[in-house]
Amino acid sequence: MREPSRHETETLERFLDSNLASVDSAEEIAIAVAKRAGFDEDELLKIGMAVRESMVNAVVHGNRYNANKKVRFSVAKNSERFTVRVADEGEGFDYEQLPDPLAPENLLRSSGRGIFLIRSFMDEMLVRRLEPGGMEVTLIKYVAAK
């Protein structure tokens, strides 16, 4: 099968199990599509890390490794943007109430940096609650005009 070219639209969706192997799979899929979108190695690394952090949040905090819950993972690219969506079936969280990992009182916490890293590595991050339950995180990186 011919691989989509850099400017062609491509969309992939997977329903992944709530385990760490899915985190690896999602990262690999995202990097492969992002590579076809023309991102350089540094950008691929950042995208991979952002996807990994999103997937870990979905698997660990959202679905809590529940074998009966899936993570809906989708990747899309076109000539303008690269988009990843990660949706879990958990109870949801208040995105606005997350502690700031850069605040002095939080600097030595052993967790809580995932969303900060996602926002650092992607151009946009959108969070929304799903009905009847769960959270969906959308990560966007714009494709530079070349």
Add this chain to the structure above:
Amino acid sequence: MSVKLNTRQVGDVSVVDVAGRITLGEGSSALRDTLRDMVSRNQKKILLNLGEVSYIDSSGIGELVSGFTTVANSGGQLKLLNLTKRVKDLLQITKLYTVFDVHEDEAGAIRSFA
């Protein structure tokens, strides 16, 4: 295994050579267990050589921080050696680079322990 840990002694400093991926799961657990074991054996001077760490995620960073505080709380010191650009960049954007005592040569790192 995603991470390989090799511990050696240089005088009274325990050097842990870390290679591979420190990510949620095997990698971060292995690092955590090694550091906890060293603290339980009253090792006070620990140098993590991260020169062969190819990848670290927020969980891995969390284990570095957790190790740092655990060792400090037991009266010891944990320092970092040979950060790759990737790890250094992550520690900088999370404002942790100045929290750790980071070295680029082992001899200097060993001497720096009080």
